[in-house]
Amino acid sequence: MSLVKKFATVASGTLMSRAFGFIREMLMAAAIGTGPVADAFYAAFQFPNTFRRLFAEGAFNAAFVPLFSKEIEANGVDGAKRFSEEVFGVLFSTLLVLTIVMELSMPLIVRYLVAPGFSDAPEKAALTVSLATIMFPYLICMSLAAMMSGMLNSLRRYFAAAIAPVFLNIILIGVLGYAWYHGLDPLAVGYGLSWGVLAAGIVQLAIVWIAVRHAGISIRFRRPHMTPNVKRLLWLALPAAVTGGITQINTLIGTAIASGGESAVSSLALADRIYQLPLGVVGVAVAIVLLPELARALKAGHMVEASNLQNRSVEFTLFLTLPAAAALLVISEPIVRVLYERGAFAANNSTPTVAAILAIFGLGLPAFVLIKAFTPGYFAREDTKTPMIFAAISVAVNISVALTLFPSMGAPGIATASAIAGWVNAAMLLFVLIRRGHWSRDAGLMRRIPRLIVASAAMAGALWFAARQAEPWLSSSAPVYTQATALAVLVVGAMIVYFAVAFGIGGADFGMIRRNVRRKSAEPTGMEEG
Numbered sequence: 001m002s003l004v005k006k007f008a009t010v011a012s013g014t015l016m017s018r019a020f021g022f023i024r025e026m027l028m029a030a031a032i033g034t035g036p037v038a039d040a041f042y043a044a045f046q047f048p049n050t051f052r053r054l055f056a057e058g059a060f061n062a063a064f065v066p067l068f069s070k071e072i073e074a075n076g077v078d079g080a081k082r083f084s085e086e087v088f089g090v091l092f093s094t095l096l097v098l099t100i101v102m103e104l105s106m107p108l109i110v111r112y113l114v115a116p117g118f119s120d121a122p123e124k125a126a127l128t129v130s131l132a133t134i135m136f137p138y139l140i141c142m143s144l145a146a147m148m149s150g151m152l153n154s155l156r157r158y159f160a161a162a163i164a165p166v167f168l169n170i171i172l173i174g175v176l177g178y179a180w181y182h183g184l185d186p187l188a189v190g191y192g193l194s195w196g197v198l199a200a201g202i203v204q205l206a207i208v209w210i211a212v213r214h215a216g217i218s219i220r221f222r223r224p225h226m227t228p229n230v231k232r233l234l235w236l237a238l239p240a241a242v243t244g245g246i247t248q249i250n251t252l253i254g255t256a257i258a259s260g261g262e263s264a265v266s267s268l269a270l271a272d273r274i275y276q277l278p279l280g281v282v283g284v285a286v287a288i289v290l291l292p293e294l295a296r297a298l299k300a301g302h303m304v305e306a307s308n309l310q311n312r313s314v315e316f317t318l319f320l321t322l323p324a325a326a327a328l329l330v331i332s333e334p335i336v337r338v339l340y341e342r343g344a345f346a347a348n349n350s351t352p353t354v355a356a357i358l359a360i361f362g363l364g365l366p367a368f369v370l371i372k373a374f375t376p377g378y379f380a381r382e383d384t385k386t387p388m389i390f391a392a393i394s395v396a397v398n399i400s401v402a403l404t405l406f407p408s409m410g411a412p413g414i415a416t417a418s419a420i421a422g423w424v425n426a427a428m429l430l431f432v433l434i435r436r437g438h439w440s441r442d443a444g445l446m447r448r449i450p451r452l453i454v455a456s457a458a459m460a461g462a463l464w465f466a467a468r469q470a471e472p473w474l475s476s477s478a479p480v481y482t483q484a485t486a487l488a489v490l491v492v493g494a495m496i497v498y499f500a501v502a503f504g505i506g507g508a509d510f511g512m513i514r515r516n517v518r519r520k521s522a523e524p525t526g527m528e529e530g
């Protein structure tokens with residue numbers, strides 16, 4: 001299977017999840033807007049959701065996949081199964097204890113970590129504690145699901161792990177549909193969504209567990225025992241979790257700071273949902289697929305293959321994310337208006353704030369995606385400490401800039417801090433890869449990057465001009481279907497301009513696409529997704 005086809009397999013599931021996520025957020029914006037219930041729910045959900053992203057979107061894979069792949073190579077499926085059972089016993093036991101401690105400590109966690117700004121609003125703080133208590137066991141389900149997803153990715157069975165997250169959004173959409181049909185108040189909707197999150201975790205775990213059994217590996221519970229392999233995994237996992245989840249850690253920090261402002265938490269969350277589409281579809285897909293492929297190439301001594309994997313991955317990410325970033329910067333307000341401006345959201349007049357946050361997130365989007373393309377270069381070599389140090393520096397930058405800008409800019413200041421921290425992290429990761437000789441200069445990539453930037457700039461200019469002309473159809477006074485149609489025309493037109501310029505000036509060519517689509521791995525393909 002080609003590299004691009006593997007990216008597409010993972011990205012298709014992620015795209016489906018993000019598409020349902022848009023529907024979910026549109027319904028939530030209409031049902032609870034950006035008021036106190038929305039702030040409480042998003043703050044409560046941010047805590048377990050951060051852990052979900054730390055584990056499910058590559059961080060656990062960064063530590064687990066190389067070791068699991070090594071077991072398959074050295075001891076076959078039986079050895080990999082034994083290693084998985086050892087990890088499962090330790091992981092489940094640890095998560096169970098952690099969840100009990102967190103549940104008992106939830107009032108303190110919310111007060112001092114998740115939403116310290118809610119201390120001036122006791123009812124909002126109490127609601128956040130209640131919702132977080134309901135949702136936190138989601139962590140157990142998603143962490144175990146992440147382990148099984150790592151097994152599936154190592155076996156090159158990508159689809160089940162990619163499709164499982166869709167069910168979170170399907171279940172929450174069902175809850176919102178039920179709430180709308182029965183006319184439930186925002187408080188009841190908040191509680192319903194929290195129970196829906198917990199149910200979704202159980203469903204997602206069941207999906208990947210069945211897929212692992214179908215792949216020929218049945219996991220039994222073993223008494224927790226610190227074997228050498230488990231010790232090695234834990235030694236790699238902590239820094240990998242910090243590094244792989246740096247964007248989510250910065251988001252959690254931003255939520256804590258934003259809790260001091262009215263509607264800031266929910267405004268950040270709604271903007272985050274939009275930019276997570278290109279980040280999730282491109283960045284997560286690259287990170288999930290690139291790590292096992294790169295690990296195999298390095299273990300086999302195929303250095304040219306490893307270098308080509310890294311360069312093609314960066315080429316792929318920039319080809320798709322540079323125009324996405326330009327579009328978010330130029331037409332953020334029409335996007336927010338079409339997706340969210342109705343019901344309680346419209347009543348709060350939240351569009352300008354959310355649009356400003358989204359535009360700033362767009363400036364950081366290429367950096368967030370490049371981080372996911374650069375970190376496998378460290379993880380595949382079992383170096384998780386170096387990127388963890390860079391992640392810590394990034395967090396320090398994020399906190400200092402956010403605290404500086406939030407008093408004057410509000411929520412957009414937090415988005416600015418996140419974007420700056422992302423670029424700092426990406427630059428450090430690339431610099432050290434080059435200095436260590438782990439990133440070889442690729443003439444084709446160096447030639448295409450500036451041309452892709454030019455194509456994105458040309459598209460942004462055309463999009464800005466077209467948006468001004470289409471203003472009557474994009475304004476709040478126009479019907480929603482008119483706004484949606486006008487926005488769709490703008491997006492399609494922008495895509496035509498971008499691809500025409502990119503191919504016209506040599507930022508991309510059909511030969512490059514054919515090579516990536518047809519490219520086969522140098523190693524035997526092993527077990528493929530059926």
